[in-house]
Amino acid sequence: MSRKTNYRIGSHSRRRGGGRAGGREWRQEQYEEENNEEVQSRAEPSEPRGTCMSMCPARELREREAQRRLHRFEMLAGTERDRMPKADPSRTVKEYSRPAAGKDSTRPSDLRPPSVLLKTVHFLVDDIAASPTLQPWNEVYDFVFDRLRCVRQDMVIQRVSGPECVAVLERMVRFLLYAxxxxxxxxxxxxxxxxNDTHLQECLSWLLDCYSSGEHQHQEEFQALNLLYNLGSARALQCALELPERVRTSPAVCLALxxxxxxxxxxxxxxxxMARRLDFLQSCALHRHLGACRRDLLMLYSHGHSSRNCRFPLQHLSHLLALERPRTAQLCQAVGVAVNGDWVAFSKTSYTETPLGDVPSCLSPELVDKKQGDRTVSEVIHGCA
Incomplete structure (x- = not known):
């Protein structure tokens, strides 16, 4: 993969200020710190180094507060219903913005260094994505997705590499797979x-490129996830077969192969x-291919068991497909397989090649959900065993 890949982009910070007074003190301190940093950075080389030590630069926090562009997750408690809600500096995170002509995106005071970016990701995972009170989760996803995109933007501008870059990308990949x-x-x-797929593929590509420069603790995990998410991809298989023997022969990669x-x-x-042998996150990676896999199974059985007098038990078919009986019957009817009570009648003449998009995607309690066990969202994304 080219080193010049356009990785799009999402954000962290120290928690300060518990109320309005604390917020004012924080803003004044950040304003003075920001001006000093700008003076010091004027003669710096073209590769910028971030100096913003909070999740959201003071400049952006003031602008978004004045323009009423705060997300409800970022508002100071007690001011949500005010005409001009206040920002909670401990929860406000730099949002993604597209590069624009005449806009300086390399100002050090607006960029967060790698350590702050990693702390930002921890905040987004632990306090937002894993929160049991923030609902609905699709809104949680939108917020975290945007802020993680901005984290990547800061990383790209600063050309971040090394262990902290890998740690950030690993959490991004896990979050996007889970979502x-x-x-x-x-x-x-x-x-x-x-x-979601576009950004996940970008994160995976960048992460695997980082792995090529040395050994990393979780390399086997993400090489396997790449194989499962890109099931059948010649490029993914070639990359896997060229891995060092230690990684290629690891249990996770062997199973994915x-x-x-x-x-x-x-x-x-x-x-x-074999999907039953995968762990929770591996099952999330494989999940998008299960619909096509189940349709292939029904097509093969429609040809192999095509007979007027042949009846196949619906319960056994449900077990093979790893679906509940109602879902199995729904899928059979979508592809032209007749269901009569507890039995299925296969016929190669009645089977219909229905476009995959016409069969709605569904959760899979048998192959995915039950594997999460008692692990929290935070533990899944941080990779806790």
């Missing part, structure tokens, strides 16, 4: 899987059987 599953049943106006092999051999029964 791709949790929101899969949401309507398009609330969640766009294509946009076996799933890919079953997929390339057009063996959906084996893919679904």
């Amino acid at each position: 791709s599953y949790r929101l899969c049943e949401e309507p398009l106006r609330l969640y766009d899987p294509r946009i 076996e799933v890919n092999r079953a997929h390339l051999e057009r063996n959906p029964v084996r893919v679904l059987r």
Whole structure:
């Protein structure tokens, strides 16, 4: 992958100020610190180094507060219903903005250094994404997605690399994978899987490129996730086969390679059987391919068990597809497979190649949900075992 890849972009900070007085003191301190930093940075080289030690630069905080552009998650408690809500400096996070002509995006006082970016990601995961009180979750996703995009923007501008860059990207990938599953049943106006996929692929590419420069603790995990998320991709397989033997022969990568092999051999029964062996996040990565895999299974059975007198138990078919009986019956009817009570009648003449988009995506309690166990969202995204 080219080192000049355009990684789009999302944000952290120290928590300060518990009320309005604390907020005013914080703003004055940040204003003085910001002016001093600008004077010191005028003669710096073209590669900027961030000096903003808060999740949101003081300049942006003042502007968004004056323009009433604060998200409800960022408002100071008690001022939400005011005509001009106040910003809570401990919860306000720099938002993503597109590069514009004449706009200086390299001002050090507006950029957060890597340590602050990592702390920002921790805040977004622990205090926002994993919060049991912030609802609905699609709004939580939109907020976290935008702020993480801005974190990447700051990283790209500063050409951040090293362990902190890897730690940030790993959490981004886990969050986007988790969200791709949790929101899969949401309507398009609330969640766009294509946009999520675009940013997830960018984060994965950048992360795998970072891994090429040395050994990292979680490399096996993310190499396996890349194989499962891009199931059947020749590029992903080639990259995996070129990995160092220590990584390529790890249990996670070996299992992901076996799933890919079953997929390339057009063996959906084996893919679904092996999917039961994946952990929670690996199952989230594979989930977007399960719909096509289940349809392939129904197509093969429609040809292999096509007979007027042949009846197949619906319960057994549900087990093979790892779906509840109502969902199995719904899928069968969508592709032209007849369902009569507790039995299914396969026929190669009645099977219909329905476009995948016409079959709604659905959650999979059997193959995904139950594997999360008692792990919190925060533990999933931080990679806690």
